Amino acid sequence: MTSISVQVMKPVLPALDVVTPYLAEVYESGIFSNHGPKVRALEERYATWFNVSPEQVVAISNGTVAIAAAALWEDNPTYLIPEWTFPATAMGPLEVGATIEFRDVHPTEWTLTVTDDDRRNANSVVPVVVAPFGHPIDLAEWSDFPRGIVDAAACAGNRPDLSGMGPGWSATISLHATKVLGCGEGGLVIFGDVARAKIAREWINFGFSGTRVTNRVGTNGKMSEFAASFALAALDGAETELAEWKSVRERATAINTELGFNGGPMPADSRIPYWLVAVDTADEAARVAESLDAAGIQTRKWWPAALTSTKPFHDMTTSGNAVATHLADTVLGLPMFRELSDAQFGHIRTTLADLRK
Ligand SMILES: Cc1ncc(COP(=O)(O)O)c(C=O)c1O
Structure with missing residues (x-):
């Protein structure tokens, strides 16, 4: 492991x-x-x-x-x-x-x-x-x-x-x-x-x-x-904190853009605690997660299931959950926190770039 x-x-x-x-x-x-x-x-x-x-x-x-x-x-x-x-x-x-x-x-x-x-x-x-x-x-x-x-x-x-x-x-x-x-x-x-x-x-x-x-x-x-x-x-400390979020967000967005990964609809200037990669298929998401995992980089599907396919909401009325299921299967959370270092960004970038070869 x-x-x-x-x-x-x-x-x-x-x-x-x-x-x-x-x-x-x-x-x-x-x-x-x-x-x-x-x-x-x-x-x-x-x-x-x-x-x-x-x-x-x-x-x-x-x-x-x-x-x-x-x-x-x-x-x-x-x-x-x-x-x-x-x-x-x-x-x-x-x-x-x-x-x-x-x-x-x-x-x-x-x-x-x-x-x-x-x-x-x-x-x-x-x-x-x-x-x-x-x-x-x-x-x-x-x-x-x-x-x-x-x-x-x-x-x-x-x-x-x-x-x-x-x-x-x-x-x-x-x-x-x-x-x-x-x-x-x-x-x-x-x-x-x-x-x-x-x-x-x-x-x-x-x-x-x-x-x-x-x-x-x-x-x-x-x-x-x-x-x-x-x-x-x-x-x-909001000014400092938001400047730190701005910095890590911009770096994550730049890596997504450089390597052609879809980072979702959130604007680049958002001050948010997420780095997302939205791929096309569940298989591709699994491949990305496995490669990152092998490099010691943790990922997480933040919202891993459409809610009506989970136990508490299973029998509730819905208009359908096809899009939600697709997003649940294909949107992967990458590391995102204010103290992400240059070396860590570099390691994530190299690992993602290898997937593009
Ligand atoms: C979309 C959304 N709504 C509600 C909550 C619940 O917030 P809390 O953890 O403060 O109860 C969260 C928590 O992550 C969330 O992501």
Whole structure:
């Protein structure tokens, strides 16, 4: 067996000396959770980041609970989930007892495709549009739908301007350690409508609304002051972190371009924690993965199956999953992290180039 010389990812959190002053303040305040000052500060900082008001931003325990908090429409709409995504996209709405259906994805854009019926039923469905691997979503293309959720899990680094988001729409972000500006475990929901943000704040706090008498069935989805401290420290270092992501992204894109590999629809200037190679067939994907593996280079199929071909979603309604299955079989994740060295890039490039001979 070959030893791994380049792992597929390496999470890097903010430096301890940047986090420690925040943690000291948390200890001094004696407030460790329950929407304390660090969480409030984080919501304010991210409001500026996404160009919205702080009341629109809800900091939350993670990106999955963020999707659940965005799926609290009480008229029981059907949430339309892309077949090709991380399972959390579907699990979020299910967590709040919602009805979901699956739709296949676009072969080159990799995003949710809806049917003519969905457009006709726009008032009773809520598309959950995943920004795949941080690929930006153009909200204008979704203007037929008064409500929707953008699962923008990997988009924090792209800093989308959310000021124009409609009142029925929301965007969810993951601040997991593997994501850009990650804090360990954390998430955000940015709501188009402050009233929806208020409902989400109640829901993540056991349905409490100002008193200890619960108002609705909720959960505990609060972000702790510790997670908020790491997230604030990450924002303090955003300029450096984003410059590092820019550098590794450009190098990966240059190698893809030089060797004629399709890197997917994400723009070259995305600040995303992925290097992808989309090949034509499952056999070719296996060949690429085997050659890299033999050279000690780890790969991963980030989304290795269409969701309705997995156990929890097997019997659920879908428009089909042919495109998703093809993408699941043929899109390979290569190593991508901020500390990828010249030598590691060189080794990956040489190994990929050998495959082109
Ligand atoms: C598309 C997508 N949605 C949701 C999530 C869930 O985020 P979290 O891990 O913060 O719960 C992820 C995590 O990788 C993801 O990739």
